[in-house]
Amino acid sequence: MTESPPAVELRGITKRFPGVVANSDINLVVRRGEVHAIVGENGAGKSTLMKTLYGMHRPDEGSISVNGNEVHFKSPAEAIATGIGMVHQHFMLADNLTVLENIVLGSEPRSGLTLDFAGARRKLAEISTSYGLDLEPDELVERLGVGDRQRVEIAKVLYRGATILILDEPTAVLVPQEVDELFGNLAELKSDGLTVIFISHKLDEVRRVADSITVIRRGTTVGTADPKTVTAKQLAEMMVGSELPTPETRDTTVTDDVVLGVDDVTVLSPTGRPLVDSVSLRVRRGEVVGIAGVEGNGQAELVEAIMGLHELSAGQLTFGAEDMTHWSTRRRREAGVGFIPEDRHRQGMLLDAPLWENRILGHQTEAPMVKGIFIDRKGSRRDCARIMSEYDVRAPGCDTLAVALSGGNQQKLIVGREMSGAPKLLIASHPTRGVDVGAQAAIWELLKDARSAGLAIILISADLDELIGLSDTLYVMLRGRLVARLDPSDVTPEQLGTHMTGAAA
Amino acid sequence: MKVARRLGLALFAPVLALVVAMVISALVILAIGENPTVALRELFNFGDSSASQVQAVAVIVNRAIPLFLAGLAVSIGFRMGLFNIGVEGQYRLATVMAAWVGSAVVLPAPLHLLLIVLVAMSVGAIWAGIAGVLKVTRGVSEVISTIMLNFIALGLASYLLTGPFQGTVEGSLVTATKDIPESGRFPSLNGLLGGLGLAQPRSDLYGFLIPAIVVGVVIAIVLKRTRFGFDLRASGLNPTAATASGVNAKTMVVKAMLISGGLAGLIGLPDLLGDTHHYGTEFTSGLGFLGIAVALLGRNNPLGIAFGALLFAFLDRAALSLQFAGIPSQVVVIIQGTIVLAVVIANEIARRIAIRQAERTGANLPTARPAAGEQQATVAT
Numbered sequence A: 001m002t003e004s005p006p007a008v009e010l011r012g013i014t015k016r017f018p019g020v021v022a023n024s025d026i027n028l029v030v031r032r033g034e035v036h037a038i039v040g041e042n043g044a045g046k047s048t049l050m051k052t053l054y055g056m057h058r059p060d061e062g063s064i065s066v067n068g069n070e071v072h073f074k075s076p077a078e079a080i081a082t083g084i085g086m087v088h089q090h091f092m093l094a095d096n097l098t099v100l101e102n103i104v105l106g107s108e109p110r111s112g113l114t115l116d117f118a119g120a121r122r123k124l125a126e127i128s129t130s131y132g133l134d135l136e137p138d139e140l141v142e143r144l145g146v147g148d149r150q151r152v153e154i155a156k157v158l159y160r161g162a163t164i165l166i167l168d169e170p171t172a173v174l175v176p177q178e179v180d181e182l183f184g185n186l187a188e189l190k191s192d193g194l195t196v197i198f199i200s201h202k203l204d205e206v207r208r209v210a211d212s213i214t215v216i217r218r219g220t221t222v223g224t225a226d227p228k229t230v231t232a233k234q235l236a237e238m239m240v241g242s243e244l245p246t247p248e249t250r251d252t253t254v255t256d257d258v259v260l261g262v263d264d265v266t267v268l269s270p271t272g273r274p275l276v277d278s279v280s281l282r283v284r285r286g287e288v289v290g291i292a293g294v295e296g297n298g299q300a301e302l303v304e305a306i307m308g309l310h311e312l313s314a315g316q317l318t319f320g321a322e323d324m325t326h327w328s329t330r331r332r333r334e335a336g337v338g339f340i341p342e343d344r345h346r347q348g349m350l351l352d353a354p355l356w357e358n359r360i361l362g363h364q365t366e367a368p369m370v371k372g373i374f375i376d377r378k379g380s381r382r383d384c385a386r387i388m389s390e391y392d393v394r395a396p397g398c399d400t401l402a403v404a405l406s407g408g409n410q411q412k413l414i415v416g417r418e419m420s421g422a423p424k425l426l427i428a429s430h431p432t433r434g435v436d437v438g439a440q441a442a443i444w445e446l447l448k449d450a451r452s453a454g455l456a457i458i459l460i461s462a463d464l465d466e467l468i469g470l471s472d473t474l475y476v477m478l479r480g481r482l483v484a485r486l487d488p489s490d491v492t493p494e495q496l497g498t499h500m501t502g503a504a505a
Numbered sequence B: 001m002k003v004a005r006r007l008g009l010a011l012f013a014p015v016l017a018l019v020v021a022m023v024i025s026a027l028v029i030l031a032i033g034e035n036p037t038v039a040l041r042e043l044f045n046f047g048d049s050s051a052s053q054v055q056a057v058a059v060i061v062n063r064a065i066p067l068f069l070a071g072l073a074v075s076i077g078f079r080m081g082l083f084n085i086g087v088e089g090q091y092r093l094a095t096v097m098a099a100w101v102g103s104a105v106v107l108p109a110p111l112h113l114l115l116i117v118l119v120a121m122s123v124g125a126i127w128a129g130i131a132g133v134l135k136v137t138r139g140v141s142e143v144i145s146t147i148m149l150n151f152i153a154l155g156l157a158s159y160l161l162t163g164p165f166q167g168t169v170e171g172s173l174v175t176a177t178k179d180i181p182e183s184g185r186f187p188s189l190n191g192l193l194g195g196l197g198l199a200q201p202r203s204d205l206y207g208f209l210i211p212a213i214v215v216g217v218v219i220a221i222v223l224k225r226t227r228f229g230f231d232l233r234a235s236g237l238n239p240t241a242a243t244a245s246g247v248n249a250k251t252m253v254v255k256a257m258l259i260s261g262g263l264a265g266l267i268g269l270p271d272l273l274g275d276t277h278h279y280g281t282e283f284t285s286g287l288g289f290l291g292i293a294v295a296l297l298g299r300n301n302p303l304g305i306a307f308g309a310l311l312f313a314f315l316d317r318a319a320l321s322l323q324f325a326g327i328p329s330q331v332v333v334i335i336q337g338t339i340v341l342a343v344v345i346a347n348e349i350a351r352r353i354a355i356r357q358a359e360r361t362g363a364n365l366p367t368a369r370p371a372a373g374e375q376q377a378t379v380a381t
Helices: A046-053 A076-081 A099-104 A117-130 A146-159 A176-191 A203-209 A232-240 A299-307 A329-335 A344-348 A355-360 A377-390 A407-419 A437-452 A464-470 A493-500 B002-031 B036-044 B050-079 B087-104 B109-138 B142-162 B190-195 B209-225 B227-237 B239-244 B249-266 B269-276 B287-297 B302-324 B330-361 B372-380
Strands: A008-015 A023-030 A035-040 A061-066 A069-071 A084-087 A164-168 A195-199 A212-217 A220-225 A258-268 A274-284 A288-292 A314-319 A337-340 A425-429 A456-460 A473-478 A481-486
Touching: A008 A046, A023 A046, A035 A046, A035 A203, A035 A232, A046 A164, A046 A195, A076 A084, A084 A146, A099 A117, A099 A146, A117 A146, A146 A164, A146 A176, A176 A195, A176 A203, A176 A493, A203 A232, A212 A232, A220 A232, A258 A299, A258 A456, A274 A288, A274 A299, A274 A314, A274 A456, A274 A481, A288 A464, A288 A493, A299 A337, A299 A425, A299 A456, A329 A337, A337 A407, A344 A407, A344 B239, A355 A377, A355 A407, A377 A407, A407 A437, A425 A437, A437 A456, A437 A464, A456 A464, A464 A493, A473 A493, A481 A493, B002 B036, B002 B302, B002 B330, B036 B302, B050 B087, B050 B209, B050 B227, B050 B249, B050 B269, B050 B287, B050 B302, B087 B109, B087 B142, B087 B249, B087 B269, B087 B287, B109 B142, B109 B249, B109 B269, B209 B227, B209 B249, B209 B302, B227 B239, B227 B249, B239 B249, B287 B302, B287 B330, B302 B330
Parallel strands: A023 A220, A035 A195, A035 A212, A084 A164, A164 A195, A288 A456, A288 A473, A337 A425, A425 A456
Antiparallel strands: A008 A023, A008 A061, A061 A069, A212 A220, A258 A274, A258 A314, A473 A481
16 A cells, blocks of 8 residues: 655755845655644744745745645645645734634635625534534624634634645644643644644644654754654754753842832723723832733733833832833833833834834934934944844844844844843833744843843743743733732642633632 | 845836836827827927026926925825825915915015014914824824815915905905015025026026925935934834834824924915915915825935926926927826826835845745825825
8 A cells, every 4th residue: 555645745945045044955744634843943944934835935946745746836825725724823813803704704705796604604614613613603803812813713724625734833822721722623633634734832732732843943954853752852952952941040139129119000991991900019120020811811901001001090100219100101211111012013113124223113212322313323233233143133234124034033133122221120021922942042041131130020921931930929910900929939830820711719 | 236226126116107107198198199209299398499498497496396395295294104185275374374474574584584484384384283183182084184174274265365365456357465575585596597607597496496405305314314203204114113112102193293284384485485475366276285196206205205396397397388289288187197196006016026025035924014105095196
C-alpha cells in the first residue's frame, strides 16, 4: 500500500528581502490529518513562511506541493481554493455583525439576486456540530469572548472548504481553560482528516497538541522533533540555540516608596456600567504589581485611567506625593510614566511613519528628540539608532517604515522607547504578546533590570507564567473589581486561572 | 538610489494622472467634433510678443496664488484626517469682512494692510473654529458642519454686501463694498519684473505672491520640523496612538481647524488687495472647492500644492484662448476634473505599490488605511 502524499510539502523555500532575515532553504513536510507545530522566532521568518504558503507572496526559490501537486499561488484566493485556510493572530471580524454574517462575509451564498442565508445557516450548523465549535449563529460578535471569536474565525475558514488550517499563535490570547477547549476542537478537526499547522512559541502546549514539530531558527528549518519524546528544554534549545529563559525574578527589590497610588478608582462605560469598580492598589519603587484577568474584565480601562486616556468617575490617582487625577496624558508622561500598550498597532505606533518618528511618539517634549518647539531630527535619529542596537531591533535602519518590521521587533522598539528617559513608573500591558522566545526573554530581562534599578511596574498579561514569574504582588481582576490578592511565590497557573474565571468564589 | 526611488514614486502618481487626464480630455474634444491638437496648442499659446508672454505668466501666477493658499488651507485639515469642506464659505465671509474693514479705516500703509490681513484670518479662523468646537463638544462631523456653514457664510456674505456693507449706489450694475484706499493696497511686483529686464504685463503681478510663498514655507516647516506639526501628523496617521502619546485630540482638532480657517481667510486677499480693492458680486468664487482639488493634486505637501495650483492656473488661463479657437472653455473644467479623478486613482495605486514594497522589506501584514486625501475624493468630486 502506497502512502498518500503529504498535505503540504515545502522544498528548499528561499525568500529574500533587502536587509532583513527571511527564509533560506526551508524544508517542511506536513502529513495529512495531523497537527503539525511550527515553532521559532518571529523575526526569523515563521510569518514569512506562512505567508508564502498562504499565497501572500511568492518564494524566490523552492517548491510548494499541496496533496502531492505542485502549486504556485498568486494570491490567498488561490490558496483558499486549494483548501488552505488561515486563522490570523489578530481576529478579523466585524463586531456589529452576527456570527453567521461574519462567516459568510466575503463568500456570500447567492441564490439568484438574494442571499441564501438559510443554506448558510444549515452549513454553519453542520460545521459547528461536527467539530464541536458550539456557535450561536445569531449572536452579535461584539458580545463574544476571545475564545468564541477564535472559534468563529475557525468556522469561517472551514466554511470556505479549507482542509488545511494554519493557526497563527492561536493560544496567545486565551486563558488555560480556553486553550483546553481549543485543543479539543483541534482534535475533532484531526479526527475528521483535516490538517492543522499550528504556530506557537508556548512549548508545553506544542508538546501537548502536536503530532510533529518543526523548528525554525534564523530563517531556516533546524530540525523536527517528536512531541512524545522531546522535552520543553530540548525544544527551546533548538529554537534559540541556548537554554530556555524563565521569567523568574531574583531577590525582592520592593521598597517602601509608593510611586503610584490608586484609590477607589471607578470608571463607567457610556451607559453607566462600571468597567472599573472601586479599585485600590499601591505600586512601590522596585515593585512589579501584576494584574491577572480574562480579557475584557476592566484591565484595559484601568490602564487607560492611569494613563489619563479614560476619565475617572470616582477615586483618586497619586503619583509620588502629587495628586495626578486631573493631569493630562502628556503631563503624566513627562512626569515619568512609561506606557507599553496592549495593542501596539492601535496605541503604540505610527505604522506608516519611519522608525525615528516612532521613537519620538509619546516623547514629543523630551530631549534629545526635540529642541524647543522644533523636532531634533538628528537627535531623534541618533536615539532611534541607540534603541535599535541596545534593544536588538532588527531592521534595515531608522528610515524604515514601522509597518515593515515583524511584531517582535516593533515591540522591542516600543519597550526600548518607553524605558528610555528614566521613567519612574511603567505600565506594561501584555509586553510580550505575539513576541518570539528570544525577544520575550530580552523583554523579561529588561523589566527585571529596571525593577532592580527602582522602576515601579504594573504588569498586565495573559501569560500566566509571566505574571507569576515577574510579579512581586499579584491581583486578579474580575468584572472590574480586584477579587483576589495572591502571593506569586506559591500560586500555580491553574489556581490563577480558577480565580480569573470566578470559579474560586 | 533610495532617494531617486522615493522621488520616482512621489512623482509617479501625478504624472500618470496628468497623462490619463489628457487622454480622456482629448477623447472628449474629439467627441464634440473639435481637434485635440488645436486645444493642446492653445494651452501653450502664450502669444508672440514678449509682453504678451509676460502677461500670460502673470495671469497664471495671479490665479495660482489664491489656489495655493486654498490648497494649503485644505491640506492642514487633511493632514490630521479632518475634512474642511468649508474653505469656500470661510474665505468668502473673511473677504467681505476684510474689504469692509479695509474701506472703513485709514491707517499708515503697513498697518492698514496688516489690519486687513488680520481681520481676514480671524474671520476665517472663527468660522472654521465653529466646526471644530462642534466636533469636539457635540461630536458633529466636520464634513457636515462645514458644508452647512458654507451655506450660512455665503448667505451672510450676500446679506452684508447688499445691506450694511454696500458701497455702491442703488441701481448700479454690480453691488460691491467701497474701495479700499491706497494705503490698504498691496504693491505689485511689476517693478521687480522691470528690474529683471522683462516687459511689463498689462495687469499687475500680485505682490501677495511674496506673503503666499512665506506662508507656504512656514507651513512646510511647521508640519515637518516642529513638535506641533508632529502632533498634527501623528493625529492624522493614528489618532489612538497620538492620544496615547499625550496629544490632546480635542484641542488638536480645534487648533487644526483654526489654522485651516485662518489660511482660508487669506485666499481672497491676492485679488482684493492687488486688483479689485473691493468685494462684490463679481468677486472670484469657487476657490475653496478648487482648493480641495489642488490639495489632492499636491498630496497635502506644500511644494506639491504649489505645483498643483500652477497647473490649475495654467489650465484656467487657456479658457479664453480656447474660445477664440472655437473650442468651448468648459474643456478646461473637464481636464481639471479628470486630473483630480485620475490623481485619486493614481495615488491609490502608488500607495499600494509603496505598501507592497514595505511588506517586501518585512514580514508584517500592513493594515490598509487610506490616506485622508483618498477618502476625501467622494466628497470633492
